[in-house]
Every structure is written in C-alpha cells, then in structure tokens.
Amino acid sequence: MADSDAGIWKLRWDTAVAEGAGYLLVAVVCLASELLIWGLSRTLAAAGLEFFSTIVGMALVFALSTACWVVWKRTDDFYRRWLKARVDFINAHLGAGFAIPMIMLDQDEMLNGGEIGRVIGSFIATNIVSWVAVFLLSVATIGAVTKLTSQSPPREGSVSSEKSVAPSSSDDGSSSAEFEDNGQTQQATGSRDGLLLSIPRASDAEKQEGSAPAQGPLNLGEQAEAPRAYVDESSTWSFFSRHFPILLSLALVFTVGIPLTITIHEERLFDGFTLWFIWISSVRAQRAFKHSQMCTFSAPLKRALATLMNPVLLTTLLMTGYTRAKASVLGPGGLARTLQTFSGGTHLYALWTAAVSGDEIPSNPTGWFGAGDAALSILECGILAWGFKLSECRRQIFSLTGLVAILLCTAAAATNVFLSVLASRAMGLHVTEALSFAARSTTLALAKPATEAIGGNSPVNAMLVVSNGILGQLVYPFILDKLGVSKEGDGDDETGIAESQQTVTTNESTSVEAPSSSNTSPSTNTYMPNSWHQSTSSTDSPVTVAAGIAIGINGAAMGVSYLYETRSRAAPYAALSMMVFGVMTVVFTTVEPFKGTLISLASR
Template structure:
C-alpha cells in the first residue's frame, strides 16, 4: 500500500511538473512574440507604420514556418510536438483582450441618447448589408471559379501544381485524424487550460494510472503493482483541485496578494489582473461545463441559446465593467477615471520598451504605466501573431486559386465598406466624426484605431463598433454555421491516419483529468474528407474574417472549422486595405470630403 501511495503521488508530481513546464513554454512563446513585434515596430517606425507590426509579424511567422517546411519536412513534427498545444492555448484565451476596449469606455466619452440611437441604426444597417452581400458574392465567385476549374482540361495539372506549391502537413505523418482525436480528447477532459510537455497514448495512460506509475511507457507499467482504480480516485479533494486549479489559484491570489498590496502600498495592478483572470477563466469554464451538463437537455435549441449567451467575452466584459464601476464608487468623485487609468495606460508594450530604451516620454502616457488591461491586450497581440502558425497548418488553402479569389474579394469589400459605410452613416444623421468611425467598423483593433485617428473619427465609437461586431458574431455563429453546414474539420490530408494518430496521442496535449480512451476516429482516413472546401465554407470564412475580424477568426480556430484559414486571410487583407483607404491619398481626402457633405 505504501508503494502504491508513493506511485500515485509520484504520478501526480510528474503531472504537475509537466503542467508547469507547459505554462512556462506559453510564457516563452508570448515573450518571443512581443520581442518580434517590438523589432518589427522599430523597422516600420521610419514609415510611421508601427501599428502594422502585429500583422506583419503574423505574415512573417507564416512565411518562415512554411519555408522551414519546404527545407526540412520534419519541422512540422517538431511544431506539433512542442508548439501546437501552446499556440492553441494562447488562441483559446486571447479573448480576454477583446473585452478591454468596452471596459475602458468612460461616461464622459459616451454619446447622448439620440446619437446612440443613430449609431445603433447605422450599425444594424451596415452589418446586415455587409454580412449578406459579402457572403452571397463570395459564394457566387468561389462557386463560379470552382465550376470553371473543374471543367477545365488542365484541372488535373492545376491540382497537382497546387499541392506541390503548398502541401499540407500530411507528408510528415500528420493527418485529419490528429485533429479529430485531439478535439475529442479536449472535449472529454473538459479543459484546455492544462498543457503537457509529452503525454503517452490514452490506453497507456489508463494502465499507468491504474498502476500508480509515472508516464514512462508500457514496459514499466506491466512491472508495477496493480492497485484498483479507486486508489487513484480515492481523493475527491485532489480531483477537485486538479480540475479547477486555475479558478482556485486566481481566487486565492486575489485575497493573498492582490488585496493586501492594494491596501498597503496602493499597487492595484495585481488585484486587477487576478480579478480579470478569475472572471475570464470562470466564464470559460462555466460555458464549457454548461454545454456538457444535463441541464436543459429536454430542449436542444434552448440549451444552445443559453450556452451562446454565456459567451466568455460577453460575460467578462459585463462583469469587469461592474468590477471597475464598483471599485470607482468606493473612491468617490473622479473615481472612474482613476480606476480606468490604473487598469490600462492605453500604450502598447513595444512602445513602452522603445520609450524606455530611448529615454523618451510618451505624451499620452508620460509615466509609462502598464496595467492589467494592457497585459490582456499584449496577450491578444501575441495571439494574432501566432496565427501565422495556424495559417501554415492550412497552407494548401492559402496557396490556391480560392485563396487568390478571397484576396480580390476582400480588397473590393474594404473599399466598399470604407466609403459606403461612411456615406450611409451620414445619411442616417450621424455627425462627421461618428460617421468616419464606421470606415473601420469591423477591422481588428490593432488596425482600427490608427485608421480611425488618421481620418479624424471618434475612436471610442469605433472601439465599441469593433468589439460589438465581434461579440454579435460569436453569438450567432453557432446557429448560422450549423445551418449552412460549414465543415468542422480544420485540415485536409491525403493519407491514412494511423501514423498521425499515434503521434498525436504521444505529443503535447491536454492533461486528462480522467482516463480518456482513444475514439473510433483512429480508423478514419482522409478519404472521407472533401478534397476541396465547398464554396459555402470558403464564403463563410471570408464573411467572418471581414465582419467578425479577430474575434471571428478566434472562434473558428476554437471550433476547428475549415473556414478558419480563409477567415484569417480575409481579416488580414481587409484590415490592411482598410488602412490603405483611410491613410493614403487620394482615398483619405475623398473619404473626408464625402463625410463632410
């Protein structure tokens, strides 16, 4: 019994160490991302295009990872073993940064009732027109191109050329079964908050858990004593803490570190940060638990609707707004402005580093303040940059005729949105500055702010439009995408999945809270996967990338949708062209002239 207990605790210790090492790798990836963004911002500073550094960084990561694959095919195996789980983890939690612009809205910056009504009216009108028009035009264009190429006598040669230019990662042993098993493993464990350096096959893990041995392989397992499974699960307290430790840790840090430092030395950043972490992770876990619970199982539409309303970004925004306002009420007059100032200084991390190195002072943030909200926005920047790896996973879709058509459609959509949205907003009675805010109404936050400032738009209104677009999209995606039949498989491959399946079961993934058996998907192969994406899937990705921006892309990657790479490509092209049309003459002058009429 003593040997059995020692084995159980050794297994627990090994799991905890692996978990900690996984989080350390996440921190390293984030730090490396910020350093890359900083270097690119210095390179782009001469042209005053520092705000492009995150997008350029994503493109650079995509180019480098693809080039590495071309030079050495085994780099995909390294990526999947060491980096993929970390990239997925960052993507799963970058949503906390989406809430910051809404939290930072000050009452002094709010519009009056009539202006708010006109803004909402313009928001609804432009969204309906943009979503429907972009989707239908994309379906027609992609469908037409697909039909023409399928009837072309050189179709066979084109497909062969396409695969040679941008092959998938299947050549080095990865397959569609990888994604199916990983997704089902994540669903079974109910958590994406744990990261292992390496985890053995599910069947091996079961035997190791039963034996109380550390994760070292079957040979050691068979030599161990075999206590019952109850000996591992004898401690409900351990299971509870291991399953909910992110929530419990953040809550403990609030009371043991955050509040004492706030009271004693008036250091509020840790208090704000731990509170944001607690609210975000609790919202994520609550939605996930509700989806897998037996509550409202009698009505699937009701349960789906309630789960959608439990959107973590929406809940975090509302709860953090309540937190900051409650905190401000304790401080008395001027408390809200002070609370928001402490929460976020509104300066990018790369700008603070540059100012510190050069010894300069930032006019909008002379003290160089970096708050909890700024940290969340930095994680958002890192998340967008590491999407370069996600794009590389789907390089076949990017380097294709469909990808080229998507680029053309996004360029046209950017021009139409910039000019027609402003004209429509003015026609509905908005003032010039508010109307100009619609020029970048659905561009990612990294580009929307400089684009709006360049033409003299209302930045708080623009931030509200961008975040509202993203939240609205995340609320309707579960219904619309299911109705459209958009595929949930994220990758295309041409080989049987056995090799990839074995690799996935042994590579970095989530720490299972209970033994997880390999599913029947191990027998699946890519023959059941469509050789090309349907026009509806591609069009959905383009429409979400244009209208949903980063929040839409994040959702598609989170749900492992095949539309995700098209959405990421569309977001980048649409955002870049929006900046071009709002900052480069003669487009900028024409836009301001139209808004001033």
C-alpha cells in the same frame, strides 16, 4: 498498497510538472511574439507604420513557417509536438483582450440618446448589408471558380469530400491524428485549460524502425515500459485538478492582490487576478452548462442560453461592474482613476521603445502598464501566432481560391470605407461619428490608427469593433450550422485544444493514458481532427470559403478566434480575409487621394 500510492503520487507529480512546463512554453511563445512585434515596430517606425507590426508579424510567421516546411518537411512534426498546443491555448484565451475597449469606455465619452440611436441604426444597417452582400458575392464568385477548376478529376489519395480522411503531410506517412493529440492530451481530471508537455516514448524509436504500429501519444505521467496503470480515485485531488485555474486566481486575489492594494496601493495585480478569475470562470461556466443536464428538454433553448453565456460578453459585463464598483469606493473622480490604473492605453512595444530611447510617451508619460494592457498584449500575441494557423492550411491559401479571397477582400475594404461613411451621414450622424464607421469591423490593432488618421471618434469606433465581434460570436453557432459550414473535427469549443481519443476517463477519477490498441491505419470513413493536413482547396465548398471571407471581413479578430476554437475549415480564409481587409482599410483611410476623398465625402 504502498506501491499503488507511490505510483499515484508519481502520476500527480508528473502531471503537475507537465502542466507547469506547458505554461512555461506558453510564456516563452508570448515573450518571443512580443519581441518580434517590437522589432517590427522599430523597423516600420521610419514610415510611421508601427501599428502594422502585429499584422506584419503574422504574415512573417506564416512565410517563415511555410519556408521552413519547404526546406525541411519534418518541421511540421516539431510544430505539432512542441508549439501547436501552445498556439491553440493562446488563441483560446486571447478573448479576454476583446473586452478591454468596452471596459475602458468612460461616461464622459458617451454620446447622448439621439446620437446613440443613430449609431445603433447605422450599425444595424451597415452590418446587414455588409454581411449579406459579402457572403452572397463570395459564394457566387467562389462557386464560379470552383466550377472552372473542377474539370480535372481529383488525384489519387487527395481529399475528395469534406467528410473524407485528410492525408498528413509528414514524410514518414504517420497518422495525422497522432501528431494532433501529441502535446495536447489533457488528463481526465477535466482541466482542459491546461497544457501537458509531451516527451518521446520508447515506441517512437521502434516506430521509426518500422517495428511497431502507430500508437497514441503519451503524457509525462506514462511509463512506456510498465503495463500497470494507476487510477487516482481521490475526489478531492480530482476537484482541485479540474478547477485549479479558478481556485488559484481566486486565492491570489485575496492573498496577493488585496493585501498589496491596501499596503502599498499597488492595484495592478488585484486587477489582473480579478480579470483572470472572471475570464476563466466565464469560460468554464459556459462549458459546464453545455455538458450539463440542464434544459435538456429543449435543445434550442439550451443552445441559446449557452450562446448568451459567451465568455467575452460575460467578462465585459462583469469587469465593467467591477471597475464601476471599485470607482464608487474611491469617491469623486474614482472612475477616471480606476480606468487609468486598469489600462494606460499604450502598446508594450511602445513602452519598451520609450524605455530604451529615454523618450516620453505623450499619452502615457509615466509608462504605465496595467492589467488591461497585459490582456491586450496577449491579444497581440494571439494574432501574430495566427501565422502558424495560416501555415497549417497553406495549400488552401496558396490556391486560386485564396487569390480570389484576397481580391474580394480588397474590393470589400474599399466599398466599406466609403459607403459605410456615406450611409452613416445619411442617417444623421455627425462627421466624426460617421468617419468611425470607415474601420467599423477592422481588428483593434488597425482600427484605432485608421480612425485617428481621418479624425473619427475613437471610442465610438472601439464600441463598433467590439460590438461587431460579440454580436458575431452570438450568431455564429446558429448561422454556421444552418449554412452547413464544415469543421475539422469535434474540437472543444472553448479551449481550442483537441481532447485526446486515447485518454481513459472514469467519472471523477484520473488515470494514466493508455496506448491505443488499434493497429490499423486511418480508414476512409474517419475524418482526422487535424488542421495540419495540407488539404487541397477543392475540399472546401464555396459556402465554407464564403463564410470564412464574410467572418474575416465583418467579425475581424473575434470571428477568426471563434472559428479556430470550433475547428472550422473556414478559419484560414477568415484569417487571410481579416489581414487583407484590415491592411486595405488602413490604406484607404491613411493614403492620399483616398483619405482626402473620404473626408470630403463625410463633410458634405
């Protein structure tokens, strides 16, 4: 009994250490991302293009990771083992930043009833036309390209269908499933928001010598030499393990946030812990509902309700209620003060630059950095980290299909900038509101400078961008399944972190992960849940590619995030399309003669 108790407590300790190390690595990745964005912003400042730093950073990460793979193939192994789970984790939770622009909308910036109606009408009209036109044009174009390039038979060992096995790009020919799970395996406590730090096993060295078959990865809690597996049957420990992000954030609200707000009027931690609590609770609530027995009598109803429980939508609504309730306590002028405390509206790289140079930021002279700004910084880090996700499917990007996607996105950007503004003016919108539609579906990092360059209404544009993304996330589950857009595997919809196939799960108990007993290599009937498989572009149907292009153009960052979370094969095309479409939108709204022509058309 004593030996069993010691083993269980060692398992708990190792799991806690692994979780903590995983979160520490996430913090390191975020810090490195922000430093890279800062360096790029200083480089681009001479041309007045600081706002491009995040997108340029994503392209730079993609180029560097691809170049490293070309020079040394085993960099893939390093990425899978140490970085992939952290990148997926950031992507899974960057959605909290999408809610900030909607939360920051002040009543003084709102339009009247008639203007709101016209904006909604233009929003619906431009979205219907853009989604349908882009998708159909992409399907037709990609389909024609596929027919032209499908004359030669597929190479032996290549992926010949979307349901076949995807080969790994590793030099040693190891199973791609092993690396997919390595560093991402979650304990059976149900805490799928955590990150476990993986370490090499004794069998890894044996495998390199060819003396042992490929086996599943092990967590820090596993002892490779000991055959005994300790099972933690404590319901209390299991409960705290499953819900520790929610419990910790709630505890910090009352033990740190509220006391500091009352004693020294420091509200940022209170806002930050509240935002964290609402976001993680929304994520967990949607996931719990999906896996519950509620509404099982009607699958369509359950699916609709689960979709409406979108974490971005819930966080936007609840945080809007939180800020308005907090403002009501402060009395007159409370809303303006609450919003200013929540977000200073300045990028972190701009604050760092101002601190180093000693200059003052006109829009934020005090250099305030609130909880909302922290959420937007995580969003920036997530977008930059998509460079790794693009590199995971580099062969899809560096293909004729990828080139066609770039051309389609360039044409779509020009069409959207001019026609959306003309259509909005035709529906009776004022010039500034109509110009806001020029960047109606560009990622937030580019939409704001593009709108300001042509004199558009920035709050309206922010509302359009975020509403576009939320609407897209609500309809994606229905539309993508109807279209038959393929996925990489059965990844988790909320965290984007693959669940281990080797983890032993027994109801509420926690157990040590056991090695796989299978000694066979992946069969041709199994599709590997690994997006780092270097599949050829011929594996993706025109519908899958077209869906990625349409979502990247119209859904922007929120659409790309959703596709990565659901492990869709359309995700790399969406990320590429979002980047190209955003860059070209900025070009058409800031560079002459396009800028002058656009303003002239809107002023008629």
